[in-house]
Amino acid sequence: MINSGHGRGPDSGSNSDPFPAGLRVLVVDDDPTCLMILERMLMTCLYRVTKCNRAELALSLLRKNKNGFDIVISDVHMPDMDGFKLLEHVGLEMDLPVIMMSADDSKSVVLKGVTHGAVDYLIKPVRIEALKNIWQHVVRKKRNEWNVSEHSGGSIEDTGGDRDRQQPREDADNNSSSVNEGNWRSSSSRKRKEEEVDDQGDDKEDTSSLKKPRVVWSVELHQQFVAAVNQLGVDKAVPKKILEMMNVPGLTRENVASHLQKYRIYLRRLGGVSQHQGNMNHSFMTGQDPSFGPLSSLNGFDLQALAVVGQLPAQSLAQLQAAGLGRSSLIKPGMSSSPLVDQRSIFNFENPKVRFGDGHGQTINNGNKQMSLLHGVPTGMEPKQFAGSHMRVQQQITGVRPGQNVQSSGMVLSVADHLPRGGPSMLSSLGQQQPMFSTSVSRRSDLTGAVRNSIPETNNRVVPATHSVFNNFPADLPQNNFPLASAPGISIPVSASYQEEVNSSDAKGGSSAATAGFGNPCYDMFNNFSQQQQQHHNNKLNDWDLRNIGLAFSHQDTASASAAFSTSEAYSSSSSLRKRRETDATVVTAHGQNQQPPSRSLNHLNHVFMDGGSVRVKSERVAETVTCPPATTLFNEQYHQEDLMSALLKQEGIPSVDNEFDFDGYSIDNIPV
Amino acid sequence: MQRQVALIKQSLFDQGYLDEQFMELEELQDDANPNFVEEVSALYFKDSARLINNIDQALERGSFDFNRLDSYMHQFKGSSTSIGASKVKAECTKFREYCRAGNAEGCLRTFHQLKKEHSTLRKKLEHYFQLARQAGPKETARRPK
Numbered sequence: 001m002i003n004s005g006h007g008r009g010p011d012s013g014s015n016s017d018p019f020p021a022g023l024r025v026l027v028v029d030d031d032p033t034c035l036m037i038l039e040r041m042l043m044t045c046l047y048r049v050t051k052c053n054r055a056e057l058a059l060s061l062l063r064k065n066k067n068g069f070d071i072v073i074s075d076v077h078m079p080d081m082d083g084f085k086l087l088e089h090v091g092l093e094m095d096l097p098v099i100m101m102s103a104d105d106s107k108s109v110v111l112k113g114v115t116h117g118a119v120d121y122l123i124k125p126v127r128i129e130a131l132k133n134i135w136q137h138v139v140r141k142k143r144n145e146w147n148v149s150e151h152s153g154g155s156i157e158d159t160g161g162d163r164d165r166q167q168p169r170e171d172a173d174n175n176s177s178s179v180n181e182g183n184w185r186s187s188s189s190r191k192r193k194e195e196e197v198d199d200q201g202d203d204k205e206d207t208s209s210l211k212k213p214r215v216v217w218s219v220e221l222h223q224q225f226v227a228a229v230n231q232l233g234v235d236k237a238v239p240k241k242i243l244e245m246m247n248v249p250g251l252t253r254e255n256v257a258s259h260l261q262k263y264r265i266y267l268r269r270l271g272g273v274s275q276h277q278g279n280m281n282h283s284f285m286t287g288q289d290p291s292f293g294p295l296s297s298l299n300g301f302d303l304q305a306l307a308v309v310g311q312l313p314a315q316s317l318a319q320l321q322a323a324g325l326g327r328s329s330l331i332k333p334g335m336s337s338s339p340l341v342d343q344r345s346i347f348n349f350e351n352p353k354v355r356f357g358d359g360h361g362q363t364i365n366n367g368n369k370q371m372s373l374l375h376g377v378p379t380g381m382e383p384k385q386f387a388g389s390h391m392r393v394q395q396q397i398t399g400v401r402p403g404q405n406v407q408s409s410g411m412v413l414s415v416a417d418h419l420p421r422g423g424p425s426m427l428s429s430l431g432q433q434q435p436m437f438s439t440s441v442s443r444r445s446d447l448t449g450a451v452r453n454s455i456p457e458t459n460n461r462v463v464p465a466t467h468s469v470f471n472n473f474p475a476d477l478p479q480n481n482f483p484l485a486s487a488p489g490i491s492i493p494v495s496a497s498y499q500e501e502v503n504s505s506d507a508k509g510g511s512s513a514a515t516a517g518f519g520n521p522c523y524d525m526f527n528n529f530s531q532q533q534q535q536h537h538n539n540k541l542n543d544w545d546l547r548n549i550g551l552a553f554s555h556q557d558t559a560s561a562s563a564a565f566s567t568s569e570a571y572s573s574s575s576s577l578r579k580r581r582e583t584d585a586t587v588v589t590a591h592g593q594n595q596q597p598p599s600r601s602l603n604h605l606n607h608v609f610m611d612g613g614s615v616r617v618k619s620e621r622v623a624e625t626v627t628c629p630p631a632t633t634l635f636n637e638q639y640h641q642e643d644l645m646s647a648l649l650k651q652e653g654i655p656s657v658d659n660e661f662d663f664d665g666y667s668i669d670n671i672p673v
Numbered sequence: 674m675q676r677q678v679a680l681i682k683q684s685l686f687d688q689g690y691l692d693e694q695f696m697e698l699e700e701l702q703d704d705a706n707p708n709f710v711e712e713v714s715a716l717y718f719k720d721s722a723r724l725i726n727n728i729d730q731a732l733e734r735g736s737f738d739f740n741r742l743d744s745y746m747h748q749f750k751g752s753s754t755s756i757g758a759s760k761v762k763a764e765c766t767k768f769r770e771y772c773r774a775g776n777a778e779g780c781l782r783t784f785h786q787l788k789k790e791h792s793t794l795r796k797k798l799e800h801y802f803q804l805a806r807q808a809g810p811k812e813t814a815r816r817p818k
């Protein structure tokens with residue numbers, strides 16, 4: 001249930017209320033009693049409150065109203081989505097401060113809140129005094145963004161900066177003005193230096209108030225961002241250079257800087273899982289193919305970016321898929337489906353192209369470039385890259401398993417053939433029709449349980465098939481993991497997560513389905529994956545992959561809209577992805593979702609993966625999308641990934657690919673849900 | 674009449690049925706929302722009845738899925754805490770401990786007790802609100818001495 005905010009402040013309805021009155025708060029809690037009490041309290045504080053009892057709903061609200069809220073308060077334990085997942089999504093996609101709350105005051109949970117980036121943690125019962133001061137988090141965040149932009153050499157005039165700094169300080173009646181001042185000074189001096197060097201100015205910087213317009217990191221934008229970061233090297237990427245490379249009018253260094261911060265946080269989280277892997281990926285990729293290299297890394301980043309963007313992946317994926325597959329609105333149910341589909345289509349393209357020659361002989365030759373791009377994903381040649389890309393794509397889309405990606409792409413095809421379930425039919429259907437995807441996706445959601453069950457089935461089937469495939473590229477597998485994890489440890493975690501998911505096909509599906517959109521699923525999947533990865537070793541990847549594929553199949557069938565969907569999507573996505581292109585972003589998400597208690601790092605990894613995957617998919621798919629009319633309307637609305645992917649593809653310059661994959665006998669219908 | 678209402682409320686606090694949180698809720702009540710506390714209470718009892726039902730069913734099944742029970746109880750505890758139902762909350766805590774210990778019998782016993790407390794509180798609050806409405810809106814907003 002959502003109540004639109006009741007403004008009780010003097011200027012209710014306007015965003016220019018003096019702090020803190022009029023602060024737009026979104027409160028999420030499944031407990032109606034608490035929700036009602038909180039709403040009352042917040043209104044008494046003169047805030048504009050919107051209450052919501054479901055996390056998915058909250059996320060979609062946030063996405064629809066990009067700048068509609070200043071702060072989010074969320075419960076930790078919610079049935080449809082873990083509060084921490086929501087926290088991460090919000091942080092990545094909307095960059096809003098999030099306050100966690102719970103009756104649980106154990107240190108571990110509070111710590112989790114901290115590590116996930118919550119700006120505060122309230123213990124229930126929440127008293128109104130605690131709510132009176134939440135505005136400080138909003139102010140603090142905005143200040144930090146300012147500082148970041150300064151540090152990155154924003155072209156804020158000194159005077160302007162001064163003014164800006166002062167304004168927030170005054171407006172917020174902030175006691176930390178001294179701190180800010182210090183920051184400002186240091187940043188401004190840095191800025192001066194940078195300005196000398198940097199020709200670009202952030203002309204659009206709105207340095208006049210705290211309420212600077214929030215930049216929406218669309219999928220394309222994020223793709224560009226990730227591409228730039230990858231080119232520069234994540235460690236050396238500075239906002240100024242990124243901005244230059246992105247060459248996006250209206251984008252300020254400050255925007256880039258804050259976005260970079262977030263991105264780095266994700267990378268760091270992912271890195272925690274398997275840093276070395278990430279490194280390896282990089283080496284792989286670069287060695288193999290320059291185009292891939294960036295792609296791979298891009299994918300990894302893309303995933304993150306996507307994670308950040310959240311919405312983007314979904315859309316982009318949708319678009320990509322739509323374009324690539326030429327399918328229309330496959331995914332009817334919630335976003336989750338679209339991303340899956342999109343991803344799948346994207347991946348399918350790539351995979352088939354890259355490797356399908358082996359398995360299916362239909363190798364999509366959409367474009368060498370594409371293939372190469374995808375390479376990361378499937379071609380045995382560049383398993384690493386491919387894996388990386390696949391992973392990313394997959395992850396983005398359906399949470400493709402990293403390891404699998406590389407191989408899975410190729411394998412997917414082969415697997416598809418083998419999969420009785422409809423692997424082949426699935427693949428074909430997947431590749432060719434998004435609708436399949438969507439249906440499968442939708443089915444998944446509907447059949448959370450079914451998905452789960454199906455997963456085991458698919459797994460079995462997939463395993464044999466995939467094994468063979470994998471065998472082809474024994475080396476690839478391990479490598480795949482790496483490339484996939486362009487973000488350190490990303491690939492591995494992803495694989496791991498897949499495995500786990502696969503292994504625990506059982507109930508996972510349902511649990512994390514909550515991800516609101518496509519983007520969300522990705523995150524979840526990644527998260528789960530990363531966790532799993534940690535738990536499992538690469539060795540298991542192969543198995544996972546197989547399983548994933550199987551899962552993907554099963555998942556694909558299920559509807560994506562519902563929570564179940566999300567989990568199932570992850571599964572199906574992965575399978576479909578694998579088949580298609582290893583665009584298992586959804587799978588990733590599903591996996592992620594299933595793994596409700598993902599560690600932060602995992603989540604990040606997942607995100608990274610997903611983003612990377614989806615992003616890559618996009619880029620690769622750009623060409624494809626061009627040729628293929630976006631069939632999936634679903635995707636378009638929901639998945640930024642599509643956009644992201646297309647953006648990526650465009651960037652990659654991949655020639656349009658023939659989106660019509662000929663997945664032999666893939667038929668979503670065949671996929672048992 | 675009003676004094677009677679005040680006395681009843683005081684006794685609820687004294688007997689430990691309600692705690693400061695309830696007072697917090699009363700603070701939120703004002704002329705624009707004169708029946709806020711009553712509304713919240715009604716909502717609480719409605720929602721907690723559902724939870725109790727779920728737990729009942731889960732216990733009846735005899736499978737004793739402690740994790741699930743614990744999670745139900747966590748929800749229950751959260752609501753009860755928010756409304757200031759301290760005795761109910763205490764039972765919730767006990768129940769969760771038994772869950773964590775895997776003590777099925779303890780769970781059952783505690784749950785039985787919890788239901789008792791819950792329905793007692795409900796009756797008392799209903800009585801209280803009824804009187805308060807009769808006595809006049811101001812009364813409910815007054816803090817007990």
